Amino acid sequence: MTIRVLVVDDQSMVRAGFHLLLADEPDIAVVAEASNGRDAVAQAARFRPDVILMDIRMPEMDGLEATRRILATDTAARVLVLTTFDLDDYVFEALRAGASGFVLKDDPPEQLLAAVRTIAAGEALLSPTVTRRVIRRFATVRRQSPPTAVEDLTPRELEVFRLITRGLSNAEIGAELFISDTTVKTHVTRLLQKLDLRDRAQAIVLAYQTGLFDDA
Template identity: 90%
Template sequence: MTIRVLVVDDQTMVRAGFRLLLADEPDIEVVAEASNGRDAVAQAARFRPDVVLMDIRMPEMDGLEATRRILAADADTRVLILTTFDLDDYVFEALRAGASGFVLKDEPPEQLLGAVRTVEAGEALLSPTVTRRVIRRFATLGGHAPPAAVAELTPREREVFRLISRGLSNAEIGQELFISDATVKTHVTRLLQKLDLRDRAQAIVLAYQTGLFDEA
């Protein structure tokens, strides 16, 4: 299945570079481009992309607000935030806006391609370093009551949830719990459904806003 991508950046050359990179991939198609957040919202409504590569700093409307509006209109879309600014506030606000991932523009091409495929598959894209910073930031908030659905999680689902909140991948969770990747994926899918969460990024946000795993 082809991954439909919307590229959003206020720099024409940057957009062109991303389009050229993605065009070489048989499973990825760039369906549209946008030069600002307002245009991104309109293009997302028109083309309904699977993944939006979203710049943060743009005129008229920034990438964070555009992310909020795109996801409010279509919760199935995945937003991958692209930026040159490796700053806590951007990571924090991007996740609060509903983004599924956060990557720097100067990362190697193969990492960007992997990021697109990762978020399209429903997984969060947060490096261990980013995850640790996000954990610290969200942990200072706390105080939110966990949703009642947390009580519906099985002990194994809760354990998988705890490891997700630490930023572990399916493979790493499988190694930790001595279960297969397929079994991990099943647990992840079920716990996200029970908690009505879009992806792992939302799970991480929920875990630390509610203090579910304070020992982490």
């Protein structure tokens, strides 16, 4: 299946570079480009891309607001935030806006391609380093009560959930719990369904907004 991508950046040369990189991959197609957040919202509505590469700092409407508006109308969309600024507030706000991943523009090309495929597969892209920053940032905000649906999670699903919040991949979770990647994926899918969450990024936000695993 071809991954349909929308590239959003206010610099034409940057957009062109991403376009060339992505278009060279047999399983990826760039269906549209946008130069600002407002245009991104319109193009996303028109083309319904699988993955949106979203710049943060743009004129007219920034990438965070564009992400909020796109996901408000298309919950299936996956947003991969691109920025040159490796700052905690951007990570935090991007996740709160609903982004599924966060990468830097100066990351190696192969890392960006892997990120697009990861996001398209329905997984979140949050490294342990980024996750630790999110933990610190959420520690300063007012906590909410966990949703009642948490009570429906099995002990194993809770354990998988806890490891997700540490930024572990399916393979790493499997190694930690001595279960297969397929079994981990099944647990992740079920806990996301029970909690009505889109992906692992939302799960991490929920966990730290509620202090669910503070004791751990």
